[in-house]
Amino acid sequence: MRKSWHARIFTRVVSTAGAGCALASMALVGTAVAADHGLTLPAGFSSVVLHEGQGTARHIDVAPNGDIYIAGRNGLSAMRDTNSDGKPEMVSTFGDVKGTEVRVFRNWLYVSDDVGVYRYALTKGQLVPGGARETVVGDFPRERQHSDKTFALDPKGTLYINVGAPSNSCQQKDRQEGSLGQNPCPILENYGGVWVFDGTKLNQTPANGRRFATGIRNAVAVEWNGKQNALYAVIHGRDSIDTLFPALYSAEDNATRQAEEFHRITDGGDYGWPYTFFDTKLGKRVLAPEYGGDAKKEPEVGKYPDPLVAFPAHWAPNDLLFYEGKSFPEKYRDGAFIAFHGSWNRAPEPQAGYKVVFQPMKDGKPNGAYEVFADGFAGDMKDNSPRNAQYRPVGLAVSPDGSLLVTDSQKGRVWRISYRGK
Amino acid sequence: MKARALRLSAVAGAWLVAAYSFAAEPAPGQLLYNRHCLACHQADGGGVPNMQPAIAGGSWVKGDARALALFVMSGGFDSASRKESDVGNVMPPFRQLADDELAAILTFIRQKFGDGGSPVSAADVSAARESDPGR
Secondary structure, three states: OOOHHHHHHOOOOOOOOOOOOOOOEEEEOOOOOOOOOOOEOOOOEEEEEEEOOOOOEEEEEEOOOOOEEEEEOOOEEEEEOOOOOOOOOEEEEEOOOOOOOEEEEOOEEEEEOOOOEEEEEOOOOOOOOOOOOEEEEOOOOOOOOOOOOOEEEOOOOEEEEEEOOOOOOOEOOOOOOOOOEOOOOHHHHOOOEEEEEEOOOOOEOHHHOEEEEEOOOOOOEEEEEOOOOEEEEEEOOOOOHHHHOOOOOOHHHHHHOEOEEEEEEOOOOEOOOOOEEEEOOOOEEEEOHHHOOOOOOOOOOOOOOOOOEEEOOOOOEEEEEEOOOOOOOHHHOOOEEEEEOOOOOOOOOOOOOOEEEEEOEEOOEEOOOOEEEEEOOOOOOHHHOHHHOOOOEEEEEEOOOOOEEEEEOOOOOEEEEEEOOO | OHHHHHHHHHHHHHHHHHHHHHOOOOOHHHHHHHHHOHHHHOOOOOOEOOOEOOOOOOHHHHOOHHHHHHHHHHOOOOOHHHHOOOOOOOOOOOOOOOHHHHHHHHHHHHHHHOOOOOOOOHHHHHHHHHOOOOO
16 A cells, blocks of 8 residues: 555455456466565565566555555556465456556556556455446547656545656757757646546546646656645656757766756646756756756746755656555654666666665655665666666555565566564 | 888887777767767667667668668658657657768668668768758
């Protein structure tokens, strides 16, 4: 479960292994992998590989009974540990949604793809949803870039959808050297922000939504914080300042300066894309080169908030989770885990990211520096190419026992990370 | 004396050529590839899954030189094959590069990622530019 309120409001009780529906391909499989996991973790933590082979896994969620649901570019899958040995014996694929987000909410499984958010009814006793897919919001335009419609739900059922901008920096000619920015950026009318909908209503279209926050290039990692009663996101920063504006920025600048920004997302907030980015070298927000930036000029004071945390450039934050489990040590309570998928746009500099980071939090604000929590996913990564990464972390969830689950998009591997004590 | 001087010059010249080679100075095409192409297509020409397509192993890099030049010059925006692909990002046009620069890049990628394909000349690029509807 991503959030503790899932457990409070999710009322179904699953007691027996369920039968598959017509859409499901059910299999009892023995693909759980043994000790070969290779992650580096803080002292006292250990990991096991729950499963591998469900294709390009993306986000993950866990029902209160421990059933695991995974979204992926290959489709949806569900897993259940039927003999309480900590590993799933029952693994099923189901449905027809290929995408990133999956969340258990009340007695529904909410999922999304590039053009919509959908839900399946969860039936008591059944691992795989038996009913038809319902459309909550459909008909988003099909775009090529930043098209994952990741989302969060608050306890009332308000649906917050990340509508990524189909653009790098709103240039007149996208990703073309020297092309200046469109001003104002027309993309922001329908993209580059978070839109809210009533998550309990069906058959909505984008026109039924309200723009909640703007200036957000792409927030794959978007999460409701139940204790703070607030939305948070970690945003993918812009690419290619060096190749687009070589007179202003070097390849090393491009590899290091544009932060991946962690924000508390407020109603009406504007987080600065495409006009600005947060420069980690200068430690401040600067105007983007497409909008009059000269590698140091700043926007109007106070116009855009600084990030809570400026993470290194291009690490690709793909999931955010506030830890409300009980089994990790006290310092982890209410802190933020962030899964970084790892860079591609640092080349020719060495690629980086490919790790799960922990950001200590107190009262909804950072409380000290972030720490690398799980590393060692990428392996040797021949030729500095993301394609050759052994694993790339994408999704996070917490099991009812407090262990952290992490998915991988290279081989569909799923790890369970547990605290065993010092 | 003259013959000895010539021999010495020849030795020095060979040494200079060897030194140039061993200095690992990349070919002009590789330098241009590194600047304009590598970030997306990566050092090994393999691209990035779901983001940018591979050059290596593809049909464009091994195919007709002028068609390849026109494709890179005009970018992926109007390519029917791109519309059907899974990768997210679309290649921008590279019309701004000179004929000899494009020729050097295309020659490099054909040698490295196109099974040692034939070089692309500046004349090939120039001819492609003549047929570029977006020029």
